[in-house]
Each structure stands twice: as structure tokens, then as C-alpha cells.
């Protein structure tokens with residue numbers, strides 16, 4: 001029983017943490033235009049000199065030199081993932097983005113963590 005509680009916590013905690021961080025950093029309820037439709041967002045549509053906003057997504061990011069964390073192998077990997085999603089239109093991109101990066105990839109990582117924990121427990125039992 002304790003094992004299943006641990007696995008459930010491992011599966012849900014990243015999503016809960018994401019919601020907590022999003023809500024904690026929310027300063028104002030913004031409305032942005034995504035593929036021609038108005039949707040609510042955590043960030044503004046306007047361009048800001050000091051930070052990335054939705055404008056960076058739409059018109060390209062002018063903060064790229066400051067965002068050193070996104071440069072390098074992670075940036076290349078991210079571009080490869082985005083290109084492999086088949087970005088033919090906005091709906092396809094959104095669906096594939098959610099399916100692969102929000103559901104399938106985390107499930108794969110979760111499965112690998114569970115397999116690793118089970119392997120460790122079985123080794124401990126047999127030792």
C-alpha cells in the first residue's frame with residue numbers, strides 16, 4: 001500500500017507543483033491571442049524589455065541572449081521535438097504538444113523511475 005502511495009505522489013507531484021508555481025507567479029489575469037482566438041494567460045500580449053511575454057512567442061524573442069539556460073543542447077533537443085510533432089497548423093501543434101510533452105514523455109519518465117525503484121527494492125530483498 002505504501003508503495004502505491006509513493007508512486008501516486010511521484011506521478012502527481014510534478015503536475016501539482018506546476019499548478020502551484022503558475023498560480024503563485026500569477027500577477028494579473030491577462031487575455032492573449034492564440035491562433036486568432038482570445039484565451040486567458042499568465043502573461044501579457046505586450047512586449048516588455050525586461051522579460052519574455054507572449055509577444056516573444058508570436059513575434060520572436062528579443063531576450064534570447066539573456067536566456068542562457070535555453071541555449072545549447074537543451075535548445076537543440078527542444079527544436080527537434082517541436083519539429084517532430086508535425087507542426088502543420090495550430091490545432092495539430094497544440095494537440096501533439098499536449099500528447100507528447102505533457103502526457104507521453106512524463107509517463108515514460110514515470111515508468112523508468114518506477115522500474116528503477118522496483119529494481120532497487122528487488123536487489124535489496126535478495127541481498
Ligand SMILES: [Zn+2]
Pocket residue numbers: 051052053056060061062063064
Ligand atoms: Zn523573450
